[in-house]
Structures are given as structure tokens and as C-alpha cells.
Amino acid sequence: MEVSKRLEGVGEYYFSQKLREIDDMNKAGKQVINLGIGSPDLPPHPDVIKTLQDEAAKPNTHAYQNYKGSPVFRNAISKWYKKWYDVDLNPESEILPLIGSKEGIMHVCMTYINEEDTVLIPDPGYPTYKSAATIAGANVVPYTLKEENNWFPDFNELEKTDLKNVKLMFLNYPEMPTGQLPTKELFQQLIAFAKKHDILLCHDNPYSFILNKAPMSILSIEGAKDVAIELNSFSKSHNMAGWRVGMLSGKKERIDEILRFKSNMDSGMFLPVQLAAAKALELGQDWHDKLNEVYSKRREKVFELLQLLDCKFDRKQAGLFVWAAIPAMFKDGYELSDSVLQKSNVFITPGGIFGNGGNKYVRVSLCATEQKIEEAIKRIKN
Incomplete structure (x- = not known):
């Protein structure tokens, strides 16, 4: 076969x-x-584990869940984004819980990529960007990150590239594997670049709390929601890697589009996990x-x-x-x-x-x- x-x-x-x-x-x-x-x-924090235990012991928490996630969880994500990133997100329309952000990478690729489309991925960068885009049928083009350029994209080099069919660009700051932190100026450049060339930015942001005193979201930059979506995760920041809990944030139209694909792939996250994740977001x-x-x-x-x-x-x-x-x-x-x-x-x-x-x-x-x-x-x- x-x-x-x-x-x-x-x-x-x-x-x-x-x-x-x-x-x-x-x-x-x-x-x-x-x-x-x-x-x-x-x-994870003991209160998070206790919430999972308590909620899982209830007889009414084991059914299929809403495809968009529990309102309790979405509201917790909205408050968390405002507290730590100073980003306003409508919990009803601009947040989509994920069964891990790795799942989200595939959802994004399958939602937007056609065979003639090109996807830009960072080199060095997380290997799943390439594999997910390849499975979706994309022409994958790496953009090189160099130490002498602080592991930032070289926009002069990118402008020399054939960008005609580029539909999606993955980025990841704090960058994995290089550990490079973002700057406001970098995010502004990326947003301007995406607007100029009609490219959707997908910012993967799971490391912003680890050994970093100033967590940043690309969505905190003016105009970002017009061209950017952001993945985030509990795996590193809250020691919940095996729980498979993540989130996607962005403009309502992007959330609705990605939900069209996701809703055909799963039936929502186990409710006690969502409620325990909401508890994790209350940690200070x-x-x-x-x-x-x-x-x-x-x-x-x-x-x-x-x-x-x-x-x-x-x-x-x-x-x-x-x-x-x-x-x-x-x-x-x-x-x-x-x-x-x-x-x-x-x-x-x-x-x-x-x-x-x-x-x-x-x-x-x-x-x-x-x-x-x-x-x-x-x-x-x-």
C-alpha cells in the first residue's frame, strides 16, 4: 500500500x-x-491539578464539548492576554482553544494553503512548520536567520525573493532554537512587510515567559490583527506539555476560517482540562x-x-x-x-x-x- x-x-x-x-x-x-x-x-501548580481532579470527578463533565471551547476558558485566556501582553481579545470571537499549539500549526496550514502557495519558514526554526506546510501541499521556502543579524529576518534579502505566491509566514519569538528575544521594532517591521505583500503572519509564542522578564505578543502592535494570528501554549509556561492545551488568537474572520477546518477534525477538549487550564491562567x-x-x-x-x-x-x-x-x-x-x-x-x-x-x-x-x-x-x- x-x-x-x-x-x-x-x-x-x-x-x-x-x-x-x-x-x-x-x-x-x-x-x-x-x-x-x-x-x-x-x-503544574497543585491548584491546577486539584481543579482537574475535582472537575473530572463530577458526573456531568465527560460529554462532547463546544468546538470553540468553554466560555470559562476563553474568558480566562482573554484576561490573561490583557494582563501579561496588554492585548484586548474578544473571548467570544477572537480566541480558539487548541489541543496543543502543534495542532494549531497544522490547522492553519490546512485552512489557508493551496498547492500553488508558498510558505516562508525560519531557518533555523521549529521543524513542524516545514512538515505541516509540506503536508498541506505548499512550496516551502526558508528565510535564513543569522547570528550577526540577532537572528532576525533580513528584510532586504526577503524583498529580493519572489514573493508573488507567498501566502503564509511562520515566525517564533522568543525564537526556538536560538533563544533570541523580539523587539517592538521587529514586530512592526514584520507587520509592515506582511501588509505590503498580503501575507498572513503566524506567530508561535510558547516561550515568552521562560527566562524573560518582558513577555511580548505580536498582537500588541497596532494593526497586527489585520495580518497576524498568534499561537500560544501551556506546555512551557505552566509545565503542562502532556496535557495538550494551547490557543489561537486573532481577528474574528481568521478564527472563523480556522474553525471551519478544526471543527471537522475534533470534538473539543475535555472540559476538566479546560477548567484546570483556566485555573493555571490565574497564577501570578x-x-x-x-x-x-x-x-x-x-x-x-x-x-x-x-x-x-x-x-x-x-x-x-x-x-x-x-x-x-x-x-x-x-x-x-x-x-x-x-x-x-x-x-x-x-x-x-x-x-x-x-x-x-x-x-x-x-x-x-x-x-x-x-x-x-x-x-x-x-x-x-x-
């Missing part, structure tokens, strides 16, 4: 393959320390401060590990990872990653999985305890 043509050019996700290799090593007694995956190892600055205190200490340990490998990095980067340039003795990040894995039983992510622009880099996750990172350092020293 042949698979569909839409899967041509789309391979198995890198981490899916790598985790099998690591699992085989562990079965052989290697006890690999995984510093590659960005899956938070800390739990203390929650984020305590979480970032943990990540800050871990990051210092990761800096120590990377210095041991003679890698270069920016200490001011945000997000759940540290992005670092490899030493000249290695051909690329894959070679360094494989060397560390085979010699030290420590896995770090090669930057090349995020695009050609990441070939000379590696990425290290902060989702491991200080003790595990310290053990990784000892193994590499030995």
Missing part, C-alpha cells in the same frame, strides 16, 4: 527516531542523560519567578557544560534551551552530538535538525535537574 503524495518529503520526526536509539542504549545499560528534549520535568508573578529561578540555576550548569565542549553562546538568550556555536574541530552539530552521546552517554541536540542555518550549532535543554546536568558534566570530563 503506497502512502499519499502529501507525505513525500516528510520523514519521521527526528526526536522520534533518536529516542528509539537512546532507548536501545538504555536497555544495554548505558543510562543516557537526555538533554535534548524540551519537555518540562516539573509539575510568583509562579513564573519560582519557575525561572529553577531554570536560571540549570542554565548556569548548562553554560558550564558547553564551555567544557568549547562552544560559544549568548548568556542573554531566553526560552527553555541554550543555543551554542560548536568549535571548529567538528564538521557540524551532528558530529559533536554523536561524539558526546557515544563517549559520554549524554544526548544534546544537533542544530541541523532546525535547518541548514543551524548546522554549526547545538541545543541543550534545561528540562533536567541540576544534579543530572552536573552528572553530564562529570561524564564529559571523564
Whole structure:
């Protein structure tokens, strides 16, 4: 049986393959320390877990749910966006809860992309942008992000590109994998660029609270809703990766269009999960401060590990990872990653999985305890 043509050019996700290799090593007694995956190892707030337990124990919370999500959840998202990003969102028409923002990336692509359309994706950037756009039938064109340009798009280079068929542009700040923070000026440039060329911007914003004191939304910029939508997630900011809770925000017309596709794909999120997520959005600055205190200490340990490998990095980067340039003795990040894995039983992510622009880099996750990172350092020293 042949698979569909839409899967041509789309391979198995890198981490899916790598985790099998690591699992085989562990079965052989290697006890690999995984510093590659960005899956938070800390739990959600106890009040969030209790809300899930209490609501799930009720007999009337197990039915199919509204395709647009619970009004309680949508109102909580609206208040959260106003509090943290100073963005006004109508909870009735400008918010769509998602079963994780990764789902939203696919929904956006399937809603807007025809086979003749082009999608711009960041390089380096999250691999799902490319795979989702490819599955939707798009011509995928990377736009290169360079360290010397603060990992921002080069608008002069973009203007030289054939933009005639470009319909959608993915962006992601704080940027993954580089950890680069956005600026108001960057978002203004992106909005002006999108208006000029009639392009829909899809800003993916799951890292704005991690090691960052000033969370930003592209929707806070004047005129943004005319050309931009924003994905957000509970996975990193509230330690709820496995819960699969996210959201899409934007102009009513965009929400309605994407709902046309989404409503044919699922029947809404489990209500107790939505109500627990609403509780998570009530958490204040203390929650984020305590979480970032943990990540800050871990990051210092990761800096120590990377210095041991003679890698270069920016200490001011945000997000759940540290992005670092490899030493000249290695051909690329894959070679360094494989060397560390085979010699030290420590896995770090090669930057090349995020695009050609990441070939000379590696990425290290902060989702491991200080003790595990310290053990990784000892193994590499030995």
C-alpha cells in the first residue's frame, strides 16, 4: 500500500527516531542523560491539578464539548492576554482553544494553503512548520536567520525573493532554537512587510515567559490583527506539555476560517482540562519567578557544560534551551552530538535538525535537574 503524495518529503520526526536509539542504549545499560528534549520535568501548580481532579470527578463533565471551547476558558485566556501582553481579545470571537499549539500549526496550514502557495519558514526554526506546510501541499521556502543579524529576518534579502505566491509566514519569538528575544521594532517591521505583500503572519509564542522578564505578543502592535494570528501554549509556561492545551488568537474572520477546518477534525477538549487550564491562567508573578529561578540555576550548569565542549553562546538568550556555536574541530552539530552521546552517554541536540542555518550549532535543554546536568558534566570530563 503506497502512502499519499502529501507525505513525500516528510520523514519521521527526528526526536522520534533518536529516542528509539537512546532507548536501545538504555536497555544495554548505558543510562543516557537526555538533554535534548524540551519537555518540562516539573509539575503544574497543585491548584491546577486539584481543579482537574475535582472537575473530572463530577458526573456531568465527560460529554462532547463546544468546538470553540468553554466560555470559562476563553474568558480566562482573554484576561490573561490583557494582563501579561496588554492585548484586548474578544473571548467570544477572537480566541480558539487548541489541543496543543502543534495542532494549531497544522490547522492553519490546512485552512489557508493551496498547492500553488508558498510558505516562508525560519531557518533555523521549529521543524513542524516545514512538515505541516509540506503536508498541506505548499512550496516551502526558508528565510535564513543569522547570528550577526540577532537572528532576525533580513528584510532586504526577503524583498529580493519572489514573493508573488507567498501566502503564509511562520515566525517564533522568543525564537526556538536560538533563544533570541523580539523587539517592538521587529514586530512592526514584520507587520509592515506582511501588509505590503498580503501575507498572513503566524506567530508561535510558547516561550515568552521562560527566562524573560518582558513577555511580548505580536498582537500588541497596532494593526497586527489585520495580518497576524498568534499561537500560544501551556506546555512551557505552566509545565503542562502532556496535557495538550494551547490557543489561537486573532481577528474574528481568521478564527472563523480556522474553525471551519478544526471543527471537522475534533470534538473539543475535555472540559476538566479546560477548567484546570483556566485555573493555571490565574497564577501570578510568583509562579513564573519560582519557575525561572529553577531554570536560571540549570542554565548556569548548562553554560558550564558547553564551555567544557568549547562552544560559544549568548548568556542573554531566553526560552527553555541554550543555543551554542560548536568549535571548529567538528564538521557540524551532528558530529559533536554523536561524539558526546557515544563517549559520554549524554544526548544534546544537533542544530541541523532546525535547518541548514543551524548546522554549526547545538541545543541543550534545561528540562533536567541540576544534579543530572552536573552528572553530564562529570561524564564529559571523564
